[in-house]
Amino acid sequence: MTKSEDNEDNMTTQIIPVTAFTDQRPGTAGLRKKVAVVRQPHYLASFVQSIFDCAPELRGNTLVIGGDGRYWNRDAITLCVQMAAANGISRVLIGLGGILSTPAASHLIRQRGAAGGLVLTASHNPAGPNGDFGIKYNIAGGGQAPEALTERIFQTSLALTRYRIDPTVSVDLDRLGTTQAGALQIEVIDGVDDYAAQMATLFDFAQIRDWLAQGHRIRFDALHAVTGPYARRILIDTLGANEQDIVNAVPLEDFGGGHPDPNLIYAAELVAHMNGPHAADLGAASDGDGDRNMILGPGVFISPGDSLAMLADNLHLCPGYVDGVVGIARSMPTCRAADHVARQRGIELHETPTGWKFFCNLLDAGRITICGEESFGTGSTHVREKDGLWAVLAWANILAASGRSLPEIAISHWQRYGRHYFQRHDYEGLEADVADAIVADLRARLPQLVGQTLEGGLTVTLADDFTYADPIDGSQAKGQGLRVVMGDDARIVLRKSGTGTDGATLRLYLEHWRQDELNLDPATALAPLAALADTLIGLRQRTGRAEPDVVT
Numbered sequence: 001m002t003k004s005e006d007n008e009d010n011m012t013t014q015i016i017p018v019t020a021f022t023d024q025r026p027g028t029a030g031l032r033k034k035v036a037v038v039r040q041p042h043y044l045a046s047f048v049q050s051i052f053d054c055a056p057e058l059r060g061n062t063l064v065i066g067g068d069g070r071y072w073n074r075d076a077i078t079l080c081v082q083m084a085a086a087n088g089i090s091r092v093l094i095g096l097g098g099i100l101s102t103p104a105a106s107h108l109i110r111q112r113g114a115a116g117g118l119v120l121t122a123s124h125n126p127a128g129p130n131g132d133f134g135i136k137y138n139i140a141g142g143g144q145a146p147e148a149l150t151e152r153i154f155q156t157s158l159a160l161t162r163y164r165i166d167p168t169v170s171v172d173l174d175r176l177g178t179t180q181a182g183a184l185q186i187e188v189i190d191g192v193d194d195y196a197a198q199m200a201t202l203f204d205f206a207q208i209r210d211w212l213a214q215g216h217r218i219r220f221d222a223l224h225a226v227t228g229p230y231a232r233r234i235l236i237d238t239l240g241a242n243e244q245d246i247v248n249a250v251p252l253e254d255f256g257g258g259h260p261d262p263n264l265i266y267a268a269e270l271v272a273h274m275n276g277p278h279a280a281d282l283g284a285a286s287d288g289d290g291d292r293n294m295i296l297g298p299g300v301f302i303s304p305g306d307s308l309a310m311l312a313d314n315l316h317l318c319p320g321y322v323d324g325v326v327g328i329a330r331s332m333p334t335c336r337a338a339d340h341v342a343r344q345r346g347i348e349l350h351e352t353p354t355g356w357k358f359f360c361n362l363l364d365a366g367r368i369t370i371c372g373e374e375s376f377g378t379g380s381t382h383v384r385e386k387d388g389l390w391a392v393l394a395w396a397n398i399l400a401a402s403g404r405s406l407p408e409i410a411i412s413h414w415q416r417y418g419r420h421y422f423q424r425h426d427y428e429g430l431e432a433d434v435a436d437a438i439v440a441d442l443r444a445r446l447p448q449l450v451g452q453t454l455e456g457g458l459t460v461t462l463a464d465d466f467t468y469a470d471p472i473d474g475s476q477a478k479g480q481g482l483r484v485v486m487g488d489d490a491r492i493v494l495r496k497s498g499t500g501t502d503g504a505t506l507r508l509y510l511e512h513w514r515q516d517e518l519n520l521d522p523a524t525a526l527a528p529l530a531a532l533a534d535t536l537i538g539l540r541q542r543t544g545r546a547e548p549d550v551v552t
């Protein structure tokens, strides 16, 4: 250890020499690793230093810091604050208890004009000593660092020789207010306040309150993750929802041992309630860091792609969006339900790679109002992250304003536009070379597929490895997933996940558009396409798995 390297530094700043780590390339949404990996000596500090080295705008400026409250969140936040002090950052804004949902952090960065933010989360991945940890850097606009920056951070981490820290700085995460540590101002804020205030500007709270007072119900499952306090404040305290309907609302360091992923598998309790005799009018769940959402009505599951399309079609009913939607974006694997809405309204539809960061330029440029992904993410111009509770409030506002039930809205949408049956089949924990070989083999066969009529009569109209050219900055993202497109009727998409921490995960996405049968069970509707994908890719055979690990 050496003392400060220039005379600008505090006397208590330490320069810690390190041997660079070689595995700090950020994935789809930041760096995600097992807790044991991140807790290795100097591991997190090295990554944070690489961020600070690549973000000179932070010097003399404000940095937002918050996390999803998972195991080791508090220690990691203290480390980030000590490093902020030693790297010339002048102010840190931290959520009370070290907690900020991902959308709330994005909002705070924008609202307070911060130069950036550190969001400590591994999203829906399980937590606890044997679980996962994660960290991502969000830039001044509130969105995740773009690809070019994450690549620079990775290159910096490969050559890192030291990091700077002031271990004398301490922070009381449980006390609201401002303190000074040398040149660093530390402000601990109630992360729920600003977020709740913003939601009140977008939605008609009085109308939702009346709707709830008439006996309608919202059932919300926070899965013991970050949205509990946000949901309690907004849904119970402000809107008057039943206290018993907001469940698992106390954030726990290990998420209660669960998997805080709002889908049909991991939010089973909510699904059972919504399929039961006392189902609420709107059922919803969010994830570890509050950016995902799952939407259900009594007896009906609205797939994320459908939710995006239905929200886009009805968003003008919410006061924050009275002028309607100027454009829509969805990630490539997300079903094409929203495309019909865009076509019908004569507005732009953008197809981007997986990863919320790809929406940010479009949002900044005012080209889109709403965007969404099959991975249970929906959001709008109000922040630069997806936003779980925003989607719940948007649906509640639409139900209250339209006077229609959720199943009525869904059925009339499908009658008008047809229904995109959609499923994602995940094969998890695969050997990386097995997963890579499966992808490489299909990639090699793509050119021959075009023009072929496959079993069942579907003809392949396009087969490629998806490349995205950003219409705003012209940057190109290549190798973003293999797609076998059968006109408007169907698609099979295969890609490797960029968020797992245990070996490789392959995702197979199946989509079939039907205008004749609107009431099928998705598994039944997609069975022929699944069989086709099996013949084409042989996933089960090549992975030695009888079936996918998770189907959502």
Ligand code: G16
Residues within 6 Å of the ligand: 028, 029, 122, 123, 124, 291, 292, 354, 355, 356, 357, 373, 375, 377, 496, 497, 498, 499, 500, 507
């Ligand atoms: C992140 C990204 C999303 C992406 C999802 C799944 O979400 O922000 O854009 O769709 O991961 O990515 P992959 O298919 O590569 O695993 P989150 O909620 O995990 O931050």
